[in-house]
Structures are given as C-alpha cells and as structure tokens.
Amino acid sequence: MGIYWNLLQTPGVARIIAAQLTARFPFGMLSLAFLIHIEQVYDSYGAAGLVLGAMSIGQAIAGPLTSRLMGRWGMRPVISxxxxxxxxxxVLMAVIPMPIISLMLVGFVAGISMPPIQPAVRTIYPKLVNSKQLTPLFSLDASAQEIIWVLGPVVATFVAIQVSSVAGILLAATFLVGGGIWFLVLPEVGRVRIPRSKRKLGAVLKRPAVLLSTVVGFMLVAACASVEAGVVATFGHGSTDSGWVLAVFAAGSLVGGLAFGHMQIGPWALAGRMLIPTIGIGLASVFLNFWWLSATLFVAGIGIAPALAVLFGIVSASVKFSDTAEAYGWVGTGQLIGAALGSAIAGFSIDHYGPTSAILAAAGFAALGCLIPALGRRWHPDLRGRDASPIPDTEPVAVVS
Known part of the structure; x- marks a missing residue:
C-alpha cells in the first residue's frame, strides 16, 4: 500500500483523482435514475430501454470524436x-414532459456530449508522475472508479424512491456540473496541452495494442453487464440482495486493484488477469444463492481493476502523446458497446432460459477476453522494466547551415 500512499502525496495526483471521480459520478447514477423515472412516467421498461439505448449510442460515437477535439481546441474548451x-x-429530459421519440433524440444529444473526462485525465497522468509510478497510478485510478459503480446506483435509487425520480436526475446533473468545474479549474489541466494529431480519425486503431485493449475492454465490460443482469434477475427488483452482491463484486475489483495493480506488465499480463474473472464468474453459475454468488463474484472482481490497469498501460506505451486521448476514446467506446451488447444478450437469455444463462454468457465473454490476449500476446507490449509513458511527438527542427 505504500506505493499508493506515495502516489497520493505526489503534487496534483490526489486532487485530480478526486475531481474526475466527482465529475464522472453521474455515470453510475444516470442509467438507473432514468430507468426509474421513465418507467414511472410512461409505465414501460421498454420505453426506458429505448431512451437509454439512444444515450449509449451517442456516448459510443462521442468517445473518439470529443477526445480528438481536445487536441484541436484544448481540454478546457471541449470539456466546458x-x-x-x-x-x-x-435537465430537459427530467423536467419537460415529451414523447418517447423526443426523449430518445435528447438522450442521444446527452450521450454524444458526455464530457471526455476519462480520456483527458488518462492523458494528464503521464505528465504528473515518473515512468515507474505510471502503472500503479493507472491501477489506483481503475480501483477508485469502482466507487462510481458501488455508490452511484445506491444514491440514485435512494433519492429517486425517497424524494422523486426527477430529483435523482437533477442530483446527477449537479455532480456533473460541479465536478466538471472542479476538474477544469485544476492547474494540472491547464498545464497539459495535447498536440494536434496529424493522423486520420481511427488510424490509431492500427496500433495492435490499442485494438487489443478495445476488444478486450469490450469483452470485460460485456461480462460485467451480463453478471449485473443475471444477479438482478436472480433476486428480483424488490430485493436488496442483488445490490449487496454487486457491491461485493465491485469491492473485489477495488481490493484486486490495490493489491496487484502495481505488478509489472509482461506479454501474458492481460490474459492472466482476465483468467481470474473467467474462473470466478464460471463458478458463480453453479449455485445462484446469496453467499455463493457473493464469494465467487468477489473472486471474479479481483481481476477486473488489474485488467483495466493493463489496458490503460499498454495503450499509453504504444501511441504518441497526441494520439492518447483518441486512443482512450476508442477504448471507452468499446466498453460502452460491450455494456449494451452484454445487457441485451443477458436480457434475451434470461427471458428464454433463466438467470443462470446470463451468468454463463458473462463467463463466455470473460473467457474470450482471456483467450484473445493469450493468442495475440505477440502484439501485447512487454513493459517489464520499460517506460509506460506515451511516445513523444517529434517534429523536424530547422537548422541554420
């Protein structure tokens, strides 16, 4: 734990982690808050699914686009x-009654304008710490973000039920604005300038490590989304057991990130870390009771934050600094699509075959996330003893002859 304490004592690290977590906290609230709100207003989970789907599509498109714009306009203008x-x-979706098609259109706008906080902060990290501290910092970030997914749904549900669904959405908007302003005023944000990329949009995906991270991130988040659907279906919407089990799942990720995230990254690192959720989720499908699911999903969670830390680390070490924001944007898009597809497949499986099928689908996604980096290990950077910082951008220098 000493390495993380030293990281937090590094100037700027603690405050930028806290600010970006606050700005991103609504991401853990909005899906559930809108689900509750739209179901209450329109008496239809299907309508809520359409609106959330439109928002997810917008987010998936926005990832690389808004990230790349930060290299042209700067971080602060784009994020503002x-x-x-x-x-x-x-706010408009929460307070103005409108037909579902209008909600979908506004939801799409909300999704495509989601602030690129995550790509921005992971572009800033290499400028805050030395090369030996970068991998542990990525791990600390991946572990800390579990706070979003543990507390976000709890806060959203409590406010929506105890006060109103509109209040839950407005609270999320408050976190977005307040946390975003806090992030923007930090001096570290002003000191980092992303050079304008000279490559075409999407060219960064030709980097094998970026493509590998995007695909494996897709599989990992699809597995998590399937697990969430399976657990909720097991205990039902009226039970708090599902919330506790998913909190234990996230707690496993937090523990794993802090315990193992500082380990060096070799060619087998991603496959090895993805093996842990594969085994844990596979065991979870054997018995669908509270204690068994809690124990096995805690084990599964231990590999999640370390796997995410590897994804961020190999992307950072494989691209030029001017391409880092776009690269992380693509990785985020892969994860968003994984969440949508994982939820959809799990929902179909639950309707036709029961909750166990969703857990098995999750195990299948995790197994693919383990197999792909194992087969593609020659494209996996070996960062043992190497600098994980981005490749510096170089330009021709005029020489007087």
Missing part, C-alpha cells in the same frame, strides 16, 4: 462545451 450541452439535455 460538452458539460453545458450534456447537463442541459439531462
């Missing part, structure tokens, strides 16, 4: 503009 548009869209 997206916060204003996104927060306005969210």
């Amino acid at each position: 503009l997206t916060i204003a548009i996104c927060a306005t869209s969210i």
